Amino acid sequence: MQDDLxxxxxxxxxxEARNDDFVVFDHVQKSYDGVSLVVKDLNLNIGKGEFLTxxxxxxxxxxxxxxxxxxxxTATHGEIRLDxxxxxxxxxxKRGIGMVFQNYALFPHMTVGENLAFPLEVRGMGKxxxxxxIRRALDMVQMGAFANRRPAQLSGGQQQRIALARALVFDPAxxxxxxxxxxxxxxxxxxxxxxxxxxxxxxxxxxVYVTHDQGEALTMSDRVAVFNDGKIQQLGxxxxxxxxxxxxxxAQFIGENNKLPGTIExxxxxxxxxxxxxxxxxxxxxxxxxxxxxxxxxxxxxxxxEFKPEMMPAGAHMIDATVLEVIYMGDILRVxxxxxxxxxxxxxxxxxxxxxxxxxxxxxxxGWHPADARALDPM
Amino acid sequence: MTDAYSQLTTADGxxxxxxxxxxxxxxxRRAFLLVAPLLLFVVVTFILPIGQMLQRSxxxxxxxxxxxxxxEWFSSHPDGSDFDESAYAALASDLALMKKDKxxxxxxxxxxxxxxxxxxxxxxxxRGADKLEPPYKEALLALDAKWGEPVIWQAMREASSPWxxxxxxxxxxxxxxxxxGIERVPENERIYLWLxxxxxxxxxxxxxxxxxxxFPIAHLLATLPMxxxxxxxxxxxxxxxxxxxxxxxxxxxxxxxxGVVNNILVSLGVIGDDGRITMIYNQTGTIIVMTHxxxxxxxxxxxxxxxxxxxxxxxxxxxxxxxxxxxxxxIYLPQTLPGIGAGALLTFILAVGYYITPALVGGADGxxxxxxxxxxxxxxxxxxxxxxxxxxxxxxxVLYWLYDRLVGIDKLKxx
Ligand SMILES: Nc1ncnc2c1ncn2[C@@H]1O[C@H](COP(=O)(O)OP(=O)(O)O)[C@@H](O)[C@H]1O
Ligand SMILES: [Mg+2]
Numbered sequence: 185m186q187d188d189l190x191x192x193x194x195x196x197x198x199x200e201a202r203n204d205d206f207v208v209f210d211h212v213q214k215s216y217d218g219v220s221l222v223v224k225d226l227n228l229n230i231g232k233g234e235f236l237t238x239x240x241x242x243x244x245x246x247x248x249x250x251x252x253x254x255x256x257x258t259a260t261h262g263e264i265r266l267d268x269x270x271x272x273x274x275x276x277x278k279r280g281i282g283m284v285f286q287n288y289a290l291f292p293h294m295t296v297g298e299n300l301a302f303p304l305e306v307r308g309m310g311k312x313x314x315x316x317x318i319r320r321a322l323d324m325v326q327m328g329a330f331a332n333r334r335p336a337q338l339s340g341g342q343q344q345r346i347a348l349a350r351a352l353v354f355d356p357a358x359x360x361x362x363x364x365x366x367x368x369x370x371x372x373x374x375x376x377x378x379x380x381x382x383x384x385x386x387x388x389x390x391x392v393y394v395t396h397d398q399g400e401a402l403t404m405s406d407r408v409a410v411f412n413d414g415k416i417q418q419l420g421x422x423x424x425x426x427x428x429x430x431x432x433x434x435a436q437f438i439g440e441n442n443k444l445p446g447t448i449e450x451x452x453x454x455x456x457x458x459x460x461x462x463x464x465x466x467x468x469x470x471x472x473x474x475x476x477x478x479x480x481x482x483x484x485x486x487x488x489x490e491f492k493p494e495m496m497p498a499g500a501h502m503i504d505a506t507v508l509e510v511i512y513m514g515d516i517l518r519v520x521x522x523x524x525x526x527x528x529x530x531x532x533x534x535x536x537x538x539x540x541x542x543x544x545x546x547x548x549x550x551g552w553h554p555a556d557a558r559a560l561d562p563m
Numbered sequence: 564m565t566d567a568y569s570q571l572t573t574a575d576g577x578x579x580x581x582x583x584x585x586x587x588x589x590x591x592r593r594a595f596l597l598v599a600p601l602l603l604f605v606v607v608t609f610i611l612p613i614g615q616m617l618q619r620s621x622x623x624x625x626x627x628x629x630x631x632x633x634x635e636w637f638s639s640h641p642d643g644s645d646f647d648e649s650a651y652a653a654l655a656s657d658l659a660l661m662k663k664d665k666x667x668x669x670x671x672x673x674x675x676x677x678x679x680x681x682x683x684x685x686x687x688x689x690r691g692a693d694k695l696e697p698p699y700k701e702a703l704l705a706l707d708a709k710w711g712e713p714v715i716w717q718a719m720r721e722a723s724s725p726w727x728x729x730x731x732x733x734x735x736x737x738x739x740x741x742x743x744g745i746e747r748v749p750e751n752e753r754i755y756l757w758l759x760x761x762x763x764x765x766x767x768x769x770x771x772x773x774x775x776x777x778f779p780i781a782h783l784l785a786t787l788p789m790x791x792x793x794x795x796x797x798x799x800x801x802x803x804x805x806x807x808x809x810x811x812x813x814x815x816x817x818x819x820x821x822g823v824v825n826n827i828l829v830s831l832g833v834i835g836d837d838g839r840i841t842m843i844y845n846q847t848g849t850i851i852v853m854t855h856x857x858x859x860x861x862x863x864x865x866x867x868x869x870x871x872x873x874x875x876x877x878x879x880x881x882x883x884x885x886x887x888x889x890x891x892x893x894i895y896l897p898q899t900l901p902g903i904g905a906g907a908l909l910t911f912i913l914a915v916g917y918y919i920t921p922a923l924v925g926g927a928d929g930x931x932x933x934x935x936x937x938x939x940x941x942x943x944x945x946x947x948x949x950x951x952x953x954x955x956x957x958x959x960x961v962l963y964w965l966y967d968r969l970v971g972i973d974k975l976k977x978x
Contacts, residue, residue: 254878254882255881255882256878256881275881276878276881276882277881277882277883277884277885277886277887278884279882280884281882282882282883283878283879283882283883285875285878285879287873287875289873289875289876289878289879290879291876291879291880291894291898292898293897293898302880302883302885302893303883303884303885306883306884306885306886306889307884350879350883351882351883354883354884360882
């Protein structure tokens with residue numbers, strides 16, 4: 185059965201594998217010590233050609249999931265399927281999955297060319313074919329002139345490209361990347377994000393990408409799976425995660441976020457009225473609250489906070505705020521406010537020509553569209 | 564440096580170069596003072612003795628000191644001159660001097676090194692030397708016919724100068740012919756080169772065994788979780804905390820004819836009581852015990868290199884499609900080479916010069932060159948011992964040079 189796997193990456197279409205479950209985690213659990221679960225009942229379908237990112241804080245089990253998919257860890261329970269086949273018992277070298285490691289793992293005793301030749305040699309490929317593929321892969325990452333260098337003679341960004349080329353040179357249908365850009369500086373990281381995304385699109389490969397950087401996850405992915413505590417907290421396209429977080433963990437982990445704790449005063453369909461601890465009433469959209477009197481945490485993005493009454497929808501509540509600090513950030517102004525007794529409520533306003541000037545100590549009123557305030561579970 | 568640099572000056576106008584040199588000189592002086600005690604120690608206890616050893620291997624004044632007349636005769640009569648009455652007169656006067664100074668034994672010993680069995684010729688002839696009458700040639704030949712042998716005169720010519728290559732000739736199983744040439748000694752007297760060869764081969768075998776045994780252990784040490792690897796490390800280092808003598812003698816207890824291993828084999832019926840295996844006091848004993856004793860010197864360098872090899876290399880290789888064997892052969896093994904090189908070099912060098920263990924458990928055929936060096940030292944033949952030691956040193960240096968050429972000394976990792 186192992187021989188039928190797409191080792192050379194031919195995009196085989198099996199009858200039972202639909203396009204949107206190229207990779208399937210089916211009730212997968214993982215425990216290292218037999219005492220605690222590092223991965224708790226993971227269910228995840230990844231489509232062919234999809235760019236899926238596992239995003240979560242350190243220790244949330246992302247690497248473990250990737251290692252189980254690559255075959256370096258065994259699932260304690262459950263089934264992992266690749267292209268419709270259970271691969272639980274398939275050894276790593278027969279899975280035909282490309283992998284990029286955080287520290288690149290370029291073989292230090294081989295030149296760049298030899299590193300790229302390695303996966304082709306172990307597949308018994310002839311010399312001419314090998315060289316053609318190596319040249320193509322190196323050109324793909326704009327490293328054509330570096331075939332004879334040793335990894336130690338390359339900069340971090342260059343090593344990263346070579347690691348990428350090596351993971352792609354044998355045409356795998358699935359490529360895993362575990363925090364591949366973690367060691368690069370910001371500018372290079374953003375550039376590489378773009379290049380990886382570009383490669384993904386032009387090659388049509390499926391990518392499972394692991395990162396703890398939410399910006400990276402949002403800009404690169406088709407879908408993001410937010411991990412915490414061994415569970416997927418939310419799975420969806422970047423805009424969903426940012427604009428419609430399912431719970432307060434996701435709301436806080438992705439993007440900046442104002443939190444206002446309170447109790448549900450009124451609940452009617454997709455509208456809720458929340459009474460804050462200090463007595464004010466605000467509007468919100470109920471997400472995972474179900475009854476009046478329930479405690480909740482209302483989350484509002486700083487850029488969705490308004491202080492000009494004319495911008496507010498009719499009938500929306502506004503509450504008092506005191507300007508504490510105005511931070512000039514170039515493209516935006518970041519205003520720290522005291523709202524409902526808390527000192528870290530942030531509002532972002534665009535730095536436009538006619539923008540109203542706020543100064544510390546000023547009393548204003550702030551509000552928001554009810555759809556932008558989400559009443560989530562209290563943490 | 565270019566001129567542009569040398570013309571730069573500091574803020575107060577001093578040339579930059581001079582200011583830099585002054586600043587560095589202070590740092591260098593302080594650095595030198597810090598290492599001075601160790602330097603002194605090394606010079607006194609290491610460099611000087613080695614220098615002295617090297618000098619002794621080419622210098623022996625036992626004969627030249629006590630035979631000034633012969634020395635003069637040899638220097639005025641080139642090689643091939645007839646040994647006429649004047650030569651015998653010089654010999655007679657020197658023998659008389661030896662009797663007076665009681666140095667006949669010493670001088671005889673020196674000649675005895677190159678022509679065995681001649682020491683007594685000197686001691687007995689010197690006894691009556693002051694009563695000799697001319698013509699000396701006849702008188703001396705009457706005293707002992709051996710005085711007419713050209714080999715002895717050739718040996719005395721060589722020994723009349725304290726600087727000599729005689730000991731290196733002996734150490735390479737060679738001797739001087741009567742006409743001043745050099746030939747190999749008869750086959751049944753050749754011992755040194757053969758023993759050098761055997762020492763190097765046995766050391767090679769021991770190094771190889773150490774490598775085979777140490778590789779898996781070092782790998783385990785490098786990959787086990789800390790708590791378990793610490794315990795294993797203690798087991799590896801345990802031998803270091805026990806006296807070498809104790810370890811060697813425990814092997815005797817284990818391996819001897821009536822020892823633990825044989826007793827167990829007999830009681831299990833694997834061998835009969837009369838078929839006890841000889842595992843000690845021979846070459847096998849030397850190999851077994853030295854492998855055990857030198858094992859940590861192989862484990863530690865290997866471990867220190869393996870510890871730095873990240874598991875992600877093996878994972879990368881596997882994900883690229885390599886079987887575990889290919890991964891080991893092409894990814895892991897090449898990266899352990901500096902450790903293998905360092906461990907092998909260290910073990911081999913230690914084995915080549917090992918003395919106590921072969922002396923205790925080697926029996927007759929398990930002796931190494933160092934045992935012979937010790938033998939000559941105990942017989943006060945310092946010069947020959949020094950020549951043999953110098954050859955051993957040269958052999959080790961050649962190995963070191965080879966290692967540097969093949970692997971590179973900068974890759975040497977010992978811990
Ligand atoms: N090989 C291992 N043995 C035991 N525990 C491990 C191992 N690898 C990871 N863990 C534990 O599993 C949890 C999840 O780790 P990991 O999957 O690496 O998280 P992430 O990649 O999200 O940071 C952590 O608590 C970590 O300590
Ligand atoms: Mg991780």
